[in-house]
Amino acid sequence: MSAQLSLTRESLPDELHQLLTSPDGPAFEHALDSLVRQREQKLFRALGVLARDLHDAVSRLGGDLVQEGYPDNVIDARQHLEDVLEMSSQAAHRTIDFAERMRPEAASLASDAQAMLAAADTSVAAPARALAQQASDFAEHCTAGLNDMVMAQSWQDLSGQRIKKVVAFIGSVESAMIELVRLTGALSGRETVEAVEKINSQDEADRLLSEFGF
């Protein structure tokens, strides 16, 4: 009750205020209609401002994405990770190549040294036998070390699996961004701002109201 009273006093012309309090039926209805229209106009203006702000925010985001080089940056990031994967794979293979090349040499050194020791020929001098023993021991340690080196290359598989997961994640972010950019373009094409501003006229407000059954 008090809200209605304050509204009639503050926002309506004096003559309308008088009509509202008068016993004249048609004049009263007209005054009430005018009051409703005024309130609806305020609501649509507020909605217009909200729609314009939303449109501006989405357009700004789309602009920022384009300015920052999207989608090139995202594609580059993914490509860099793919490159890391490829380079680490090549490095691991080179290490295994080396181990595979050296392993038969170590085996051959071990077998030659063992053959020499097994001969137990007195013609082989003691220092030479000691050297053969040393060579045999070295070859054995070398083989074990080469095997460990091959095994250690499993880091490439473990880190590579994580890189693949990050690449897949970037891919999903990329699709979401593409969708956002597409949406931004669709919104900016609608010229929402102008449509909202036209509501400032009474005719526009009336037209809009009529769509809602007023």
Add this chain to the structure above:
Amino acid sequence: MPRGVQVETGLNKNMKILVVDDFSTMRRIVRNLLVELGFAGNLIQEADDGEAAIAMLKAQPFDMVVTDWNMPNMTGIDLLRAIRAEPALKTMPVLMVTAENNRDQIIAAAQAGVNGYIVKPFTAATLEEKLTKIFERLAAAGAAA
């Protein structure tokens, strides 16, 4: 002498083994380890995912499969299920070598009928131990049957 010599007892070193992994590095590492354990390198073949593996398994005889879990097209667990579902392959020993150490996944592999499960990173000693255990168990089951 290579470290793998002690597993000779009970293990047929002339087995045809299929190594399945999407990472060529890991396929090579497993191959190297198997050779180090005394298996014939020329009898070891490779596939880069489950789909390629199942096609090879249907086309030619193998004695064992060593497979990764995470692979494109067909994962290791799906490969295992496909092997168990195929009458001609269902008794094939399958060893899973994977970075997946999730409890549920290990249980899923066990329920699907895996013969052994190795979590990466692993050592030559672990591979040797699991292989020995797999074939000991198979021999025991064969003797009991």
